[in-house]
Amino acid sequence: MAATLLGLFALLAVPTVADLFPDCAKGPLANNTVCDTTASVGDRARALVNALHIDEKFNLTGNTSPGVPRLGLYSYQWWQEALHGVASSPGVTFAPKGDYSYATSFPQPILMGAAFDDALINAVATVVSTEARAFNNANRSGLDYWTPNINPYKDPRWGRGQETPGEDPVHLKNYVAALIDGLEGGQNQKYKKVIATCKHFAAYDLEDWGTTDRYNFDAQVNTQELAEYYMQPFQTCARDAKVGSIMCSYNALNGVPTCADPYILQTILREHWNWTGDGQYITSDCDAIQNIYLPHAYTNSREQAVTDALTAGCDLNCGSYYQTHLPIAYDQGLFNQSVIDQALIRLYSALIRLGYFDPASATPYRSLNFKNVSTPASEALALKAAEEGIVLLKNDGILPLSIPSGKKLNIGLLGEWANVTTQLQGNYAGIARFLHAPLYSLQQLSNVNVQYTSTENSIQFPTTGNWQQLLAAPIGNDVVIIADGINDNDESESHDRYDVTWAPGKIDLINQVASQGTPVIILQFGDQLDNSPFLNNPNISAILWGGYPGMAGGDAIVNILTGKTKPAGRLPVTQYPGEYVSQVDMTDMNLRPNTSSGNPGRTYKWYDNAVLPFGYGLHYTNFSVKVAGSSKTTYNISGLVSGCNRSHFKYLDLCPFDSFNVNVTNTGSVASDFVTLGFISGQNGPKPYPIKELAAYQRLFNVAGHSSQTAKLNLTLGSLARRDVNGNQILYPGDYGLLLDVPTQATWNFTLTGSPVTLDQWPQKPAQG
């Protein structure tokens, strides 16, 4: 083995950022078909792969690819991150100062999800891919990005829930479609702008819970919930948005590590979802191939682990396990050369689709530079994204703050989030040009005095630090603002939470501060906490939820506090009560309530004891909603199906059902955005029935006081259909209701007649053995 290892040493000497594009004009590959821009993508990739020696092929299967110097094929780093802006990662190199020393840093997806504004997501993704191309042109990043994370955020303890737009699959589907379009630059272009990577496929949403961690977890998911929930965002990403790349995950799914599972990689992803376009490839999560051997112990040798993964269709290994062990496995005859050829053809087809082998003049993407990075418009978009997402959870009328003219408002400010820096960004972040915390942004106001009391010690020792100074924050002030919550020390990659409550010492402190007669406003950052102690306390005047609001987070918060911007975000997740975590194990993947296990149900679809529900959010005004103009209350199923233009809608679930106009009236005087949410309820199809399911949403902008706008909720056949125990998606006849807003303000009832129709026949897992 030692000799083999020595042979691989060349891998480690190469830089981690691509040196150059291959020289297709005069380099060794000039006469290879890969350099022929008139040839098909497949022919070009095959020609390149045919020129490789077998040892060279193995070397190209890891994220740190050495390339093939003999052929003028440079090293390439496949691992770039860009969750909410170009992000620090092995393939991304920020400059120490000056050009390329920063990029726009948007809020975390969990806050952008709260905006319920798909156009915003598309605009953000467009900025990210523009900046990514600029970095690539400066040899400061590669062309493929391991984003987005679209595992539904089904358990409030998940440490990476912040990376997702929330818990609802329809919301995630719309989000990912808008995002992939913005990142990859549209589906029907010759050149992809960058390649996005939907991760983590599939059923990955646990980091570390007791002795179970993401590396050893075997998620037990029944076919019904796999098809209706865990797979849905990936279906949209792969089947409809036709993303360039998918990442298989650390966990096993029903006994098989996902990176070695032909049922999900081949049968579902490539066959059922027709994800077989030029250059569409699968990468493993980092070390997920090693994990097949240990800790999963799915194979009894390292060679079998790499063979199983490669054969199942995992084309690229984040890590060096392929590079180290594929040669030995090949020598042992465990797979044929055609298997590795297929993987490499996919990978190099992907680079071809990025224009990697084409002249710089072929695409304007190659002209982007630092002038296109962190522009005033991009930074304004980062502010807007935060403003649109922030959710008003409580308000006794104190907000927006009113400041008598000619006077200054005296604000006492405290809390662990008051003066943060990178904490504003959450994880998978890059370097921002600035990071505005609430303290900074409040200090920019000319009509306030801010008296800030910093927190000397962490909450671990609340009363040993400057507890008494904190208690004294109300003294001499008109209002106290407490910027607190949780952060990446409490929840992050490899680190789930065990509880969803505020630390008892903080509750004690905050309630003492609030007992002194001065109004208190809580700015709660990070993911959701059970806010009951403050929602129920009349001395707490208002609560805003700000997630991880990004570079301009403080500005966004202050604009909302002062009323310059009006809040209209909605909770993209359920706010669970503290006791929830003792009612269901994190390892329990079931969504439906189960009386024998005690699982009270997951997400707003199956759980109805929320502190605050999915979709909740207040405004500085009031809105009334009703369905307008749709006179139809009965639909025939066969008519719906036969009326669908199948040349336009390849998949039945995407066929239109109806478009509902919703009349939204601002009954107050303050102009405000409004997120129109439409849910479907009904007792149709297999029991049990969900409480309701999100069908469509539209954000209206700047609805003037005492006036109306019309929102259009476009429902598809898939909006109404349900999945049976085999995962088949079926449109059932019966009575349905379209429920508007949260809490429900109005319901539109209608009926489907005729016979059930299957919209999607789910592929079944073959029997093992």
Next chain:
Amino acid sequence: MAATLLGLFALLAVPTVADLFPDCAKGPLANNTVCDTTASVGDRARALVNALHIDEKFNLTGNTSPGVPRLGLYSYQWWQEALHGVASSPGVTFAPKGDYSYATSFPQPILMGAAFDDALINAVATVVSTEARAFNNANRSGLDYWTPNINPYKDPRWGRGQETPGEDPVHLKNYVAALIDGLEGGQNQKYKKVIATCKHFAAYDLEDWGTTDRYNFDAQVNTQELAEYYMQPFQTCARDAKVGSIMCSYNALNGVPTCADPYILQTILREHWNWTGDGQYITSDCDAIQNIYLPHAYTNSREQAVTDALTAGCDLNCGSYYQTHLPIAYDQGLFNQSVIDQALIRLYSALIRLGYFDPASATPYRSLNFKNVSTPASEALALKAAEEGIVLLKNDGILPLSIPSGKKLNIGLLGEWANVTTQLQGNYAGIARFLHAPLYSLQQLSNVNVQYTSTENSIQFPTTGNWQQLLAAPIGNDVVIIADGINDNDESESHDRYDVTWAPGKIDLINQVASQGTPVIILQFGDQLDNSPFLNNPNISAILWGGYPGMAGGDAIVNILTGKTKPAGRLPVTQYPGEYVSQVDMTDMNLRPNTSSGNPGRTYKWYDNAVLPFGYGLHYTNFSVKVAGSSKTTYNISGLVSGCNRSHFKYLDLCPFDSFNVNVTNTGSVASDFVTLGFISGQNGPKPYPIKELAAYQRLFNVAGHSSQTAKLNLTLGSLARRDVNGNQILYPGDYGLLLDVPTQATWNFTLTGSPVTLDQWPQKPAQG
């Protein structure tokens, strides 16, 4: 409330380190009896307290004590740490450079415990208290220290187990007696050298396990195991070593937060153990008073929480909860002034016993300075302490390393501990003059070449970093040394482990390195891990356990690797198999096996499926042991009791039973230390019976090859007695065995005749109501 808070603000302006000793010659207190060195300690303290206004009294109840400027009583910080050397803490200020910028940093107690050398512990503690006094004389620390942590280390997951000498109560009792003597300077001195604080009283050994944490945990402990195990180290500390201070803990015990529990603070500690000497006081853990209110919710008001604690006898609050809430509770009539007076009399009696109000000339301690800190002798003791503790767990003969003369040994070195710095120290550490990692110390050898491969990424992503370079470590080397294990990122305060196994990726890496034909030596640092994968792998030649070895840790390891020093440490804890953690909840305080809960038993006394047992440790030679010379095999209980000199032994459990001479023969040729361990076994008293229990031990030094030394195992009546369900300690007639060494090499059988005798009548908890 605001006015009260404002009044307390003075607290926060004071420095955290005492400015000066009170001026008893010319200051405002000069004529107060507190300054009269001929008066009794109690009279002096009472006189001072009588001079205080009530508001001043409340201010003096927190760790950050403002003193009373009016009386020339300076601020005092009660919070100093010195677990294994003067340590960074609120009351200890290291200088940025030069004098007082460092102190001697000894190994963590878990490694010093492995030495089984009480004289070593006493010597270490003497150095620590000398350095503490020097720091105090420079106004860089106070005079009381919140050390040692003597909760028995009963669960391998406990994040603070490293702070303790291990799992066995007899071992802890001897350790704490030796330590307190060294720290406080002997019991019968007029002046205490420093005050030590035995913590955490009681049944505290859980940081954070699921939704249970140390702040909210209610430990359910039965009276039998409370008396025989959890309380034993505190009994020695308080009753026998007469420590100056005890710290009550965060957790509740059988429903009552310990800091508010008169049963343990008053009935057991002060009454049963006669812990009522001048200046013996109780402090709370930091915020443990706040925790009585939240999260324990033991009281329904903050005022009742502080009242319950003060009334139960907790004299000092680490935190500001007493300072904030006692005034209001007093105004509400919840307690009388005599209660707070008693607390303050205890606290100021303690300072009087430290010479705080006496002239500098009264004690040589006041003359210590930086010349007494981190002396060559102290640093040599730090090296010796590490060498004595290191345990040899496996050796196929490769150790000590043999280097042919005239050649150099080529060593490949890797692992996350190879080139560490402060990680050598573990938690509660100070700043050391140097920190020698294994890499540094190996590089000091003239006859080796070290090829070090650093670990680029953490184990989280093993194969994405320089995995292949790590795999290549054997190439060109004679031996590979892997310095790894766990550290404070895996286990620490507020952070328990969930597993006790090596990370699967590391097992995979290490076994691949070992498969290449070059011998591999593992240096395992941090607390115990299930070493089965390496014990069972014939390609792994040797394993040393090094704990957290302190400033000279690398030197100690290298001295043992080369044979300059011979290993003789013994495991102070059980090395459990990985599956153990799924067999017993961390919240389960029961030591005895329980078939219904599945608890397989805790510690070597009740659990016999260890990977490696308590007391295990190999040598570079072999030893045989046998009981020599003791011809007696039958003892009459009443004779034993009546023969005890009760004027010398106040407590029956301390009465001598017999002294066994053990003949220890080094049957090999290499001189070596040897730890002689004697355990008692028998089937006497209440069922179930422990497998065995440590009775006595003695470390022999430098036993020459092919020669013998005699160890003396002094057993007391307490060594043989057992506790019944009411906690009463009873000496039972029956057959006993004295088991020598681990694994047992020899047994000496004897019989007790006569009737049972109660050695200690345990006070029962009064019925609640």
